[in-house]
Amino acid sequence: MGNLIDGKAIAEKIKEEVKKELEILKGEGIIPKLVAVYVGENPASSVYINQQRKNCEKAGIVYELKNLPADTTEAQVISEIEKLNNDKSITGIILQLPLPKGIDTRKVQASIIPEKDVEGINPANMGWIIYGRPYLAPCTALAVKEIIDSTGVDLYGKDVVMVGHSDIVGKPVALLLVDKFATVSICHIGTSDAGMLEDYVSRADILVVAVGKANLIPGRWIKEGAIVVDVGINRVGDKIVGDVEFETAKERSSLITPVPGGVGPVTTAILLRNVIISAKWAKNK
Numbered sequence: 001m002g003n004l005i006d007g008k009a010i011a012e013k014i015k016e017e018v019k020k021e022l023e024i025l026k027g028e029g030i031i032p033k034l035v036a037v038y039v040g041e042n043p044a045s046s047v048y049i050n051q052q053r054k055n056c057e058k059a060g061i062v063y064e065l066k067n068l069p070a071d072t073t074e075a076q077v078i079s080e081i082e083k084l085n086n087d088k089s090i091t092g093i094i095l096q097l098p099l100p101k102g103i104d105t106r107k108v109q110a111s112i113i114p115e116k117d118v119e120g121i122n123p124a125n126m127g128w129i130i131y132g133r134p135y136l137a138p139c140t141a142l143a144v145k146e147i148i149d150s151t152g153v154d155l156y157g158k159d160v161v162m163v164g165h166s167d168i169v170g171k172p173v174a175l176l177l178v179d180k181f182a183t184v185s186i187c188h189i190g191t192s193d194a195g196m197l198e199d200y201v202s203r204a205d206i207l208v209v210a211v212g213k214a215n216l217i218p219g220r221w222i223k224e225g226a227i228v229v230d231v232g233i234n235r236v237g238d239k240i241v242g243d244v245e246f247e248t249a250k251e252r253s254s255l256i257t258p259v260p261g262g263v264g265p266v267t268t269a270i271l272l273r274n275v276i277i278s279a280k281w282a283k284n285k
């Protein structure tokens with residue numbers, strides 16, 4: 001693999017652990033069951049749901065789809081989620097996005113009880129990250145942390161630059177890494193507009209990029225020997241690329257995630273792990 005970080009290999013290791021944990025749970029009579037709440041229909045989500053079902057079933061997790069009509073109101077979605085919250089046979093709930101216009105996504109996410117929140121997006125679970133105790137954190141943020149850990153790098157005192165400050169990736173990644181005593185800078189559109197993005201990127205020992213703009217980060221900006229984690233997924237013609245100009249960045253970095261085959265498979269495996277964590281949490285209630 002040269003200096004490529006093999007996301008698929010990291011994912012396989014997580015899936016092996018999930019398998020073992022699942023056997024233990026089953027021995028205790030607990031069958032993890034994930035319910036996906038999906039309002040309306042759109043082709044991209046349908047593809048994603050089919051993949052989710054396949055991954056869960058392959059891992060031995062029961063998967064069920066709750067498809068609600070496109071004209072379901074916010075109150076009705078929340079009421080459906082409350083039923084799932086109260087159903088003891090269901091251990092995890094996942095909310096398919098986007099929701100139809102007029103529905104407050106954050107409000108609906110907050111209605112999933114923390115112990116069934118396998119995506120780690122309930123405000124209580126987000127709050128636990130601030131306390132340094134990420135029980136159920138957003139899957140992609142945990143995937144980035146897992147990938148960095150897999151390199152064996154000691155984060156203490158390292159200069160980490162996080163480009164992108166979304167609620168589910170950039171902000172939680174920054175918090176997870178600052179707890180390991182890295183010096184973390186968070187960059188966003190303001191950094192870019194101020195003409196400061198190159199300055200920050202070029203000082204990073206560890207660079208994480210989660211924006212969604214192909215080639216936003218030219219390879220020549222990367223510090224020699226840096227570790228680069230590219231979260232971005234962008235379709236360019238018939239190819240999927242990340243946010244970092246890969247070929248040049250590969251030459252300059254010591255380790256780099258490819259797109260596809262980097263963060264994506266690890267995120268998928270972390271979702272399975274979160275399903276197991278939620279089943280254990282529900283058991284202890």
Ligand code: NDP
Nearest residue numbers: 164165166169188189192210211212231232233263264267
């Ligand atoms: P969001 O759109 O929520 O966040 C993008 C972030 O990038 C925002 O903080 C935005 O700032 C910032 N930004 C926009 N333009 C610039 C710029 N020119 N310079 C610096 N920062 C900028 O996206 P997500 O975090 O949800 O996802 C990011 C990418 O990661 C997407 O490509 C997505 O598809 C991918 N992704 C991949 C996953 C995987 O498993 N591999 C999982 C989840 C996401 P502002 O808000 O101020 O505009």
